[in-house]
Amino acid sequence: MRNPLRLKLEQYAGFEEREGRRLDELVAQRTQVFAPKQDILTEGEKVKEIHIVLSGLAARYKLLDEGERQIMAFLIPGDICDLEVFVLEEMDHGISAMTETVCAVVPAETIKGLLTEMSCLTQALWWSTMTDSAVLRERIIDHGRRDARERIAHLFYELLVRYRIIDEAKDNSIPFPLTQEELADSTGLTPVHVNRTLKQLREDRLIELKGRVLKVLDPQGLRRAARFNPNYLHLRKAEEGLRGEADRVKDLV
Amino acid sequence: MRNPLRLKLEQYAGFEEREGRRLDELVAQRTQVFAPKQDILTEGEKVKEIHIVLSGLAARYKLLDEGERQIMAFLIPGDICDLEVFVLEEMDHGISAMTETVCAVVPAETIKGLLTEMSCLTQALWWSTMTDSAVLRERIIDHGRRDARERIAHLFYELLVRYRIIDEAKDNSIPFPLTQEELADSTGLTPVHVNRTLKQLREDRLIELKGRVLKVLDPQGLRRAARFNPNYLHLRKAEEGLRGEADRVKDLV
DNA sequence: CGTTGACTTGACGGAAGTCAAAAGGTGTGG
DNA sequence: CCACACCTTTTGACTTCCGTCAAGTCAACG
Structure with missing residues (x-):
């Protein structure tokens, strides 16, 4: 199991x-x-x-x-x-x-x-x-x-990394069953503003979000948009661990 | 010691x-x-x-x-x-x-x-x-x-409780050596807006802040202004602990 | 096919940010 | 002990990001 x-x-x-x-x-x-x-x-x-x-x-x-x-x-x-x-x-x-x-x-x-x-x-x-x-x-x-755009991008990127760790992010797609209202509750924004920001991220070809699946089109671009620094996740670096399991995220961090 | x-x-x-x-x-x-x-x-x-x-x-x-x-x-x-x-x-x-x-x-x-x-x-x-x-x-x-006013009030009130716990809040006064800029860094606001908000809290006679000391004039008022709920501090209730040490905060929570 | 929930869009308002300048403290050194 | 520099606080005018309100679209479903 x-x-x-x-x-x-x-x-x-x-x-x-x-x-x-x-x-x-x-x-x-x-x-x-x-x-x-x-x-x-x-x-x-x-x-x-x-x-x-x-x-x-x-x-x-x-x-x-x-x-x-x-x-x-x-x-x-x-x-x-x-x-x-x-x-x-x-x-x-x-x-x-x-x-x-x-x-x-x-x-x-x-x-x-x-x-x-x-x-x-x-x-x-x-x-x-x-x-x-x-x-x-x-x-x-x-x-x-971080402003609305950075904030949402950051959440998406973090989730991508975390799903990779448990090996559930094939193809840079992750499950994303949240409504925009729930996304608003988590980012401290309003649903309306979340909507506008998502539109922007889509137009910039960073993500695709439909049917409860989030697909990251441009990981590096999303990473920049989020001003993401992975150090807080305390992942073993590929250099040290060198085990297959620890290696799933190496292109992301 | x-x-x-x-x-x-x-x-x-x-x-x-x-x-x-x-x-x-x-x-x-x-x-x-x-x-x-x-x-x-x-x-x-x-x-x-x-x-x-x-x-x-x-x-x-x-x-x-x-x-x-x-x-x-x-x-x-x-x-x-x-x-x-x-x-x-x-x-x-x-x-x-x-x-x-x-x-x-x-x-x-x-x-x-x-x-x-x-x-x-x-x-x-x-x-x-x-x-x-x-x-x-x-x-x-x-x-x-929380908006700026609630946020700052919340920080103040939390600090008051925490200083009480270690027995360093005589007279509802606590050490507060921060500049407004540092306060801004902690609340995610700008120094200018912190200044305006402090002015408001002072005018409402909730606090006094000068000489690196914060004096809480109206604890209950500050508590309301902060929409403060102490459950996250996980203090032993006075009823249970009933020891002198655990009792220092009972009027606050 | 009407109802419902999620998403989208526009117009407007307000809380907080930006820029700038002045006023008030504080410490140092001449 | 004053003068100067430097930092902090205060205030005003203007801007912007995000919130509010409201209406409209769309898809799913009984």
Whole structure:
């Protein structure tokens, strides 16, 4: 069975036979399917299990009092929704499925057990957490210092890289099931302005976006338009890792 | 000796005698003083030690190609600059001292050792990491869905709470050594607009800001102006913890 | 074929940016 | 102790990017 979590964590380090098997068991125990727009976790919820996205697309979001939604991050296969459960009382934000999304469900105790040993796997989980933070920081840059065009281009390019890592970006095409309204919620723009900006990106022949698929026509052009610097993703450089898995992104970064 | 790290982590849990002592040793080993504007860590640096702020004020920032600076987070006493060193190759952003700042310097190996045991202390470090991420997410909300006035009010209020936690906010006054330009870098605004917004907050009798000290005149008013919801800070509620230390913020949250 | 949701486009308004200049502090050295 | 340089803050006039409101197109679907 496909294990995107393993593919992702192998960006950090290769695993021993035993640890690899452990990772595979982790996602094979129990799964749960969420319908589009369904909450995987809601703000305020006290969680006792962690959720790992296996397929589909989910988003971390928060609602302000006036009903404005801000999406803070997207979760693609291999991403962990709520590693924090064993130290935080309750969710401080919600996670919603954007398409039909399948999650592996793992008891918090199991994870806690994993973290007890300072194995390579534990380190990989720290790595995952730390790079997640780095991605959040980059989103702050997006909002603070990039205009609408750069911001959307940056999101697209980042997703391209992340889908490549889990080997789901054949032909520079990635799944992109978001409506323009949802894209607006994630970029902090309005749907109308998103629409205009997308038009521009299309006219510049950087992307094609239709039928819930995003095709990047000109990766280098998109990269420039986004002012993209991949260092925050902390990918092993091809030079060092030199393993097939780590090499999937080398033309992008 | 004052140990702000301990004060901060005690928000998560009380420590046993032994662990408390360990924490105190941690910050007492070796310290380093940084001058204003000096980098504590630079982007791209390969770090071998972790830095913990003991006094002063520092900021995580990133520079874009055109020289725009975006400050992503402020580090006050008790905050750890670079817990990630043992899993990430190099810094993906810089940390700069805003005032004279004293840091405890701890070998990465020591930290790695700490994390090996799943002690209360290890959990507290996870907690710290996870709440740091939560603060980053809140900053994304700031930029995406709050206007200039709300954004600045939110930063002020958050700082007030955080200084309270480490017991450095007597009289609702906190150290605030930032210039308006630096404030602009952190809110994603321009210095001119920051100035106009500050003027407004002053006229509304919410704050006083002079001589590098910020005094909050009307905490509840500022809180409303910020549309502040404290859940992302994951403070133990007074009801549960009921310990003096955890109680310092109860009128604010 | 009417309803619904997503996308598109235009006209207008407003929050924040830009440019520029003046006023107010602060530290240094003659 | 004044003078000068330098930085920070303040203010005004103008511009621009993005938001708002509204109407219209298009495709999917029962």
